[in-house]
Amino acid sequence: MNGSSDVLTLFLFNIVLVNIPLLYGTVGEILTEKAGSLNLGVEGTMAVGAIFGYLAGCATDSLLTGLLTAFAAAGLCGGLFALLTVTLQANQNVTGLTITTFGLGLYFFVGKGLGERWPAMTDVPALVRGFTAVEVPVLSRLPVAGKALFSHNVLVYLGVLIAALAWWYLNYTKTGLRLRAVGENPAAADSVGVNIQLYKYVHLIAGSGIMGLGGFYMALNMSGSFEGSNCWINGYGWIAIALVIFANWNPLLAILGTLVFGFFNTLQIYAGALAGAFPGALGWLNALPPQMFKALPFLITAVVLIATSVRKREGPGQPASLGLNYFREER
Amino acid sequence: MKKILALALAAALSLSLASCGGGNNGGNPGGNSGSSAGTPNSGSGGDASNTGGNADFKVGAIYINSQNDTAGYTFQHHNGITTAMKDLGMDPASQLLIVDTVPEDDTLVANAIDTLVNQGANIIFGISYGYIDAMADKAEEYKDVIFSHGTGWKNNDTNFNNYFGRIYQARYLAGIAAGMKSLEQKNNSIGYVAAFNREYAETCSGINAFALGVQSVNPDATVYVNKINTWGDETLERQAAQALIDTHDCVVISQHCDSAQPQMVAMENGRFGCGYNSDMTDQAPNAHLTSAVWHWNVYYQTAIQAAMDCKGDASQFVSKMNGNAYYAGLAEGFVDASPLNENVAAPNTKAVMDAVRDLIISGDWDVFSGVKLSYNIGEDGSVEIVKTDAPLMSDGFELKDGQLVEMAPEIVPAGGSPIDDGVIKGSMNYNVAGVVEG
Numbered sequence: 142m143n144g145s146s147d148v149l150t151l152f153l154f155n156i157v158l159v160n161i162p163l164l165y166g167t168v169g170e171i172l173t174e175k176a177g178s179l180n181l182g183v184e185g186t187m188a189v190g191a192i193f194g195y196l197a198g199c200a201t202d203s204l205l206t207g208l209l210t211a212f213a214a215a216g217l218c219g220g221l222f223a224l225l226t227v228t229l230q231a232n233q234n235v236t237g238l239t240i241t242t243f244g245l246g247l248y249f250f251v252g253k254g255l256g257e258r259w260p261a262m263t264d265v266p267a268l269v270r271g272f273t274a275v276e277v278p279v280l281s282r283l284p285v286a287g288k289a290l291f292s293h294n295v296l297v298y299l300g301v302l303i304a305a306l307a308w309w310y311l312n313y314t315k316t317g318l319r320l321r322a323v324g325e326n327p328a329a330a331d332s333v334g335v336n337i338q339l340y341k342y343v344h345l346i347a348g349s350g351i352m353g354l355g356g357f358y359m360a361l362n363m364s365g366s367f368e369g370s371n372c373w374i375n376g377y378g379w380i381a382i383a384l385v386i387f388a389n390w391n392p393l394l395a396i397l398g399t400l401v402f403g404f405f406n407t408l409q410i411y412a413g414a415l416a417g418a419f420p421g422a423l424g425w426l427n428a429l430p431p432q433m434f435k436a437l438p439f440l441i442t443a444v445v446l447i448a449t450s451v452r453k454r455e456g457p458g459q460p461a462s463l464g465l466n467y468f469r470e471e472r
Numbered sequence: 473m474k475k476i477l478a479l480a481l482a483a484a485l486s487l488s489l490a491s492c493g494g495g496n497n498g499g500n501p502g503g504n505s506g507s508s509a510g511t512p513n514s515g516s517g518g519d520a521s522n523t524g525g526n527a528d529f530k531v532g533a534i535y536i537n538s539q540n541d542t543a544g545y546t547f548q549h550h551n552g553i554t555t556a557m558k559d560l561g562m563d564p565a566s567q568l569l570i571v572d573t574v575p576e577d578d579t580l581v582a583n584a585i586d587t588l589v590n591q592g593a594n595i596i597f598g599i600s601y602g603y604i605d606a607m608a609d610k611a612e613e614y615k616d617v618i619f620s621h622g623t624g625w626k627n628n629d630t631n632f633n634n635y636f637g638r639i640y641q642a643r644y645l646a647g648i649a650a651g652m653k654s655l656e657q658k659n660n661s662i663g664y665v666a667a668f669n670r671e672y673a674e675t676c677s678g679i680n681a682f683a684l685g686v687q688s689v690n691p692d693a694t695v696y697v698n699k700i701n702t703w704g705d706e707t708l709e710r711q712a713a714q715a716l717i718d719t720h721d722c723v724v725i726s727q728h729c730d731s732a733q734p735q736m737v738a739m740e741n742g743r744f745g746c747g748y749n750s751d752m753t754d755q756a757p758n759a760h761l762t763s764a765v766w767h768w769n770v771y772y773q774t775a776i777q778a779a780m781d782c783k784g785d786a787s788q789f790v791s792k793m794n795g796n797a798y799y800a801g802l803a804e805g806f807v808d809a810s811p812l813n814e815n816v817a818a819p820n821t822k823a824v825m826d827a828v829r830d831l832i833i834s835g836d837w838d839v840f841s842g843v844k845l846s847y848n849i850g851e852d853g854s855v856e857i858v859k860t861d862a863p864l865m866s867d868g869f870e871l872k873d874g875q876l877v878e879m880a881p882e883i884v885p886a887g888g889s890p891i892d893d894g895v896i897k898g899s900m901n902y903n904v905a906g907v908v909e910g
Contacts, residue, residue, distance in 0.1 A: 159711060370730055428876065
C-alpha cells in the first residue's frame with residue numbers, strides 16, 4: 142500500500158495521462174468550428190487516425206511516421222467532410238454522423254481483418270520509447286505536481302503545445318482573424334476577398350488531422366491492443382464536442398476543460414483508492430452512486446452554458462454561422 | 473450535377489458501412505448464417521450429412537452482440553449452441569435461427585421472438601439478462617414454443633425455464649492459482665477488476681469465491697476490487713487494472729469483465745492474472761494463469777435434447793429438465809478453470825487445483841460453507857486437503873437500496889453447511905472478509 146500522498150499524485154498524474162486525447166479532439170474541433178462547420182465526426186475521425194497511425198508507426202518503427210499518418214488519415218476524413226459540406230452543400234450534422242459511423246466501421250474492419258497479423262506494441266521500440274515519460278528538468282522534482290504535470294510522454298506536451306499554438310493563431314495572426322470572420326459571417330469575409338472555400342478546406346482538414354493525433358495517442362495509451370469489443374476512442378470524441386462548448390471555443394480553456402472532464406473520468410477509477418487513502422476527508426466517495434461520475438462532467442457543461450449565456454459581456458465564442466453552409470450564389 | 477455527385481458519395485459511404493457490419497441484419501435471422509466465412513463455429517459448417525430423426529427441429533437464439541463475433545459473451549454462447557447441435561447430429565446452418573444484436577429492450581426482444589416463432593423455432597434461447605420480461609410474456613403467449621432464458625430467474629412450470637451455473641466454483645480454483653502465485657512472489661496484494669460488486673449476486677459471489685480460494689492458500693492476502701460500473705469497456709478495464717497495480721502494488725489481477733485488457737496490463741507490468749470467459753493465455757502468455765470459463769454447450773445439449781424429447785408438447789419441457797431453473801457446476805462440466813499456464817504458475821498449483829476440483833465434484837464440500845480448506849503439499853508434490861471448521865465471515869457491510877449498511881458479520885457458523893443456492897444466485901449483497909473496494 143502506498144502512502145496517501147502517493148495515491149493523490151497517481152490520481153493527478155492519471156488525469157493528465159489518460160485524458161489528453163480529449164484535448165487533441167477539442168482543439169481540432171475548435172479549429173473546425175471556427176471555420177463555421179460543425180463536424181460531429183470527431184469519434185470516427187479519431188478512430189481512423191488511431192488505427193492507421195498505429196499500424197504505420199509499427200510498420201516503420203517510428204513515432205513520427207505514426208503521428209504523420211494519423212494526421213493524414215484523419216485529415217482525409219476532414220477532407221471528405223469538407224467535400225460533402227463545403228463543395229456539395231450537404232447537411233453538416235448528417236455528414237458528421239456519417240463520418241463517425243464510417244470511421245468506426247473502418248476501424249473494426251481493418252482491425253478484425255488483420256486478425257492474427259495485428260502488430261504488438263511491445264515489438265516496436267520506437268513507439269514504446271515515444272510513449273515513455275520525459276521528465277521536465279527541475280519542474281519534475283516538485284512534490285506532487287512534478288510527477289502529476291511534468292513527468293509525461295512527449296505527446297502530452299505536444300498536445301498542450303498545439304492548444305497554445307491554436308490559441309495564438311486564432312487570436313494573434315491575420316489568417317486567424319480571417320478564419321474567425323469566415324465562421325462568423327462568410328458573406329462579409331467573402332466580400333473583402335477571403336477565399337471561403339480554401340479557408341474551410343484547410344481548417345477542416347487540419348482540425349481533423351489534430352483529432353487524429355488524439356486517436357494515435359489513444360492507441361499508444363491502450364498499448365495498441367486491439368480486441369474489437371469496443372473502439373479505443375470509446376466516446377472521447379463525443380466528449381470533445383461537449384468540451385468545445387465548455388471551453389467557449391478557446392483552445393487555452395480547452396486545456397482546463399480537459400482536466401475538469403478528466404478529473405471526473407479518472408475519479409471513477411480512483412474513488413476507492415482515494416477513499417481508502419483519506420478515509421476521513423474522502424470516505425464518502427465510496428458511497429457515491431457510480432452514475433454520478435458519468436453525469437457530473439455534463440452537468441458542469443450545462444452550468445457553464447447557463448453561465449456564459451447569462452454573462453453576455455464578452456459574448457459567447459460560438460461562431461455566428463456555425464453549422465450553416467455558405468452558398469455564394471445565395472448572397 | 474453537384475447534387476448527383478453528393479448522392480453518389482452518400483450512397484458509397486452507406487454501402488461501405490453496410491459491408492463493415494458484416495451483413496448483419498437483426499430483422500433477417502438465420503438468413504446470413506452462410507455469409508460468415510472466416511468465423512469459426514459460426515454455424516456455416518458443412519454438417520449437411522445430418523441424418524438425425526429431428527431434421528425438422530428448429531432452434532432459435534437471440535443474441536446481444538453479433539453472431540460473427542470472434543470473442544466475448546455472444547461468441548461463447550453461439551459457439552456453445554452450434555457445438556451442442558453438431559454433437560446432437562443437427563445442422564446449425566439449416567436448423568439454427570438467429571436474431572442478433574438485440575438490445576435489452578422489451579419491444580425489440582418481443583419482435584425478435586415473434587420473428588423466430590414465425591420461422592418455426594421450437595425452442596428459443598435468450599442469452600442476456602434484460603430479455604427476461606419479454607421472454608416471460610411471450611412464453612405465456614406461445615404455449616407451444618419452449619423458452620429458455622440465460623442468467624435470469626423467471627420461469628413457469630411448463631415451457632419456460634432459466635439457466636445459469638456455479639461459476640463461483642471455477643473462481644475458487646482460479647483463486648488458488650492466484651494465492652499460490654502471491655506466496656511465491658511474497659506479495660499479499662491481489663487485484664480484481666470487476667464490472668460491479670455488491671450490486672449483483674453474480675459479481676460479488678464471484679469476487680467472494682475467488683477471495684476464499686486465495687485465502688485457502690494465503691490467509692494474509694487482501695483482494696482489492698476496482699469496479700468499472702459496466703460489463704465491458706476496454707479503456708476502463710485497462711485503467712482499473714493499472715490503478716490496482718499502481719496504488720496497491722497488486723501482484724495478480726483477476727477480472728469479471730469482458731475483454732482481456734486486465735491480463736495484458738498485468739503482463740506489461742510484469743505481474744500475473746486470472747481471466748474470465750475464455751482462456752486468455754493467448755493474449756497474455758507471460759502473465760495469465762487460468763480463467764474461470766463456461767462450457768455453455770453442456771447446457772445447450774441438455775436443453776435441446778430435452779426439447780426434442782417433448783415431441784411437440786412444449787409444456788413437458790420443464791419436467792423433462794427436472795425443474796425450471798438449471799444450475800449446474802463443476803460436477804456437470806458446465807464451468808471449469810481453463811488449463812493452467814504452467815510456464816507462469818507457481819509450483820504445485822495444478823496439483824492443488826486438481827485436488828480441490830475433485831473434492832467439489834464429489835459433492836462433499838462447497839465454497840460458501842463453514843468449512844475452510846488448506847493444503848499440505850508433500851515433497852513428492854502430493855496434496856492433502858485439510859478441512860477446518862471456521863465461520864464464513866463477511867466484512868460487516870451489505871448493500872441495501874444502494875446504501876452500505878452494517879450487517880451481522882457471521883454468514884455461516886463454523887462447521888455449517890453451504891449457504892442456499894438462492895443466496896448465491898440472487899440475494900448475495902456483501903463481500904467476505906479480506907475483500908476491499910478500492
